Amino acid sequence: MTLLNKPTVSIGEAVASLLRDGMPVRFTAYDGSSAGPADADIRLxxxxxRGLAYLLTAPGDLGMARAYVAGDLELHGVHPGDPYDAMKLLQNHLRFRKPTAAEALHLLRGLGIANLKPPPPPPQEHLPRWRRAMEGLRHSMARDAEVIHHHYDVSNEFYEMVLGPSMAYTCAVFPDVDATLEQAQAEKFDLVARKLDLKPGQRLLDVGCGWGGMVRHAAKEYGVQALGVTLSREQAAWAKRAIDEEGLGDLAEVRHLDYRDVLEGDFDAVSSIGLTEHIGIKNYPSYFSFLRSRLRPGGRLLNHSITRHDNVSTDTGAFIDRYVFPDGELTGSGTMIASAQDAGLEVVHEENLRKHYAMTLREWCRNLVENWDDCVAEVGEGTARVWGLYMAGSRLGFERNEIQLHQILASRTTDDGDDGFPLRPSW
Structure with a gap:
């Protein structure tokens, strides 16, 4: 080791020097140094x-995520399947100050210049956006198929353990605080069905249908001829088996297909539950126009989507983009409503279910904790850690009103102005 690369500052000293209010948890490092209260319940x-190099070469959430997913940064005092308490404590009390240029140079030299060589990222990390751009335009059919595969084709067995029997990977609707996750997911599908005013013999198109939960609910509970489409091959295969097992083959169908390739039209209703997050904000006009074109005059659309708390368009952040939802974008419900209206849809009703999503994520984390060993055996500890981190962090986002969940109900109003709705909501 050259003199230039020999550490002269301990890692604990470096961390402590950058904090404005002190370390809220106990931090220890491989060099024997530490920071923060010795009796803290939560420890890093x-x-x-390699973990230090991750932190130095990708400051912020991406570097910490890389070190944590790779096992180079350990979190003690909470379960890796639900690090909610640790993340809440860190968000509330971990405040870094910006060092001066001289301070930054001193710290980097003190820790060792060799640590500025970026290690290869963990295998769970997706390509950066500039690399993805070389493989196709953002939100092209080919690129959308690849990023959907990255997130949804992890393992159906893994999703069964995390999501539970409903296999519903979208915000549930809790009829009361004591409802189970399964009751809340059933209520979500039924709320969508009631808002769409589904009746026996009608035809429903469910875009981004996942494992077919809405399709099967509409067919079984409402006698609706339901078609679902998904870009995930694994989801489509699972949904087809479930349809056969439940004897719904005469009413329900799921295809491995991009929604833009649906040729049928004149549907009585269209549901989109958790798809809009993936399509790109600039594609809202064509998205809503396409869904309107699939509806008969007087038909209804229910769009269920994560949104921001304001109408500023933004990417989802480095960790979410690289590990969870590549190419994901969020904006507010106002932007979404405006796009639906500009596409010729009459928006009749909308509601915000963000508190329900926080509760949903709480239950998914509970499932991950209860099935941790089996989940790790199925997908590996690194991937299981990604999911615990992402779901606990998302729960905090919904609780703090940083992100929301909106259901927007609209109609393809007839030429003479009939939208098919009663004077007051019937659901």
Whole structure:
């Protein structure tokens, strides 16, 4: 080791020097240094030099995520399947100050210049956006298929353990605080059905249908001829088996297909539950126009989507973009409503279910904790850690009103102005 690369500042000293209010948890590092209260319930331990290099070469959530997913940054005092309490404590009390240029140079030299060489990222990390751009335009059919595969084709067995029997990977609707996750997911599908005013013999198109929960609910409970489409091959295969097992083959169908390739039209209703997050904000006009074109005059559309708390368009952040939802974009419900209206849809009703999504994520984390060993055996500890981190962090986002969940109900109003709705909501 050259003199230039020999550490002269301990890692604990470096961390402590950058904090405005002190370390709220106990931090220890492989060099024997530490920071923060010795009796803290939650502890962070930096295991090795690779973890330090991750933190230094990708400051912020991406570097911490890389070190944590790789096992180079250990979190003690909470379960890795639900690090909610640790994340809440860190968000509330971990405040870094911006060092001066001289301070930053001193710290970097003190920690060792060799640590500025970026290690290869963990295998769970998706390509950066500039690399994805070389493989196709953002939100092209080919690129959308690839990023959907990255997130949804993890393992159906893994999703069964995390999501539960409903296999519903979208915000549930809790009829009361004591409702189970399964009751809340059934209520979500039924709320969508009631808002769409589904009746026996009608035809429903469910875009981004996932594992077919809405399709099967509409067919079984409402006697509706339901078609679902998904870009995930694994989801489509699972949904087809479930339809056969439940004896719904005469009413329900799921295809491995991009929604833009649906040729049928004149549907009585269209549901989109958790798809809009993936299509790109600039594609809202064509998206809503296409869905309107699939409806008969007087038909209804229910759009269920994560949104921002304001109408500023933004990417989802480095961790979410690289590990969870590549190419994901969020904006507010106002932007979404405006796009639907500009596409010729009459928006009749909307509601915000963000508190319900926080509760849904709480239950998914509980499932991950209860099935941790089996989940790790199925997908590996790194991937299981990604999911615990992402779901607990998302729960905090919904609780703090940083992100929301909106259902927007609209109609393809007839030429003479009939939208098919009663004077007051019937659901």
């Amino acid at each position: 331990h930096l295991v090795n030099q």
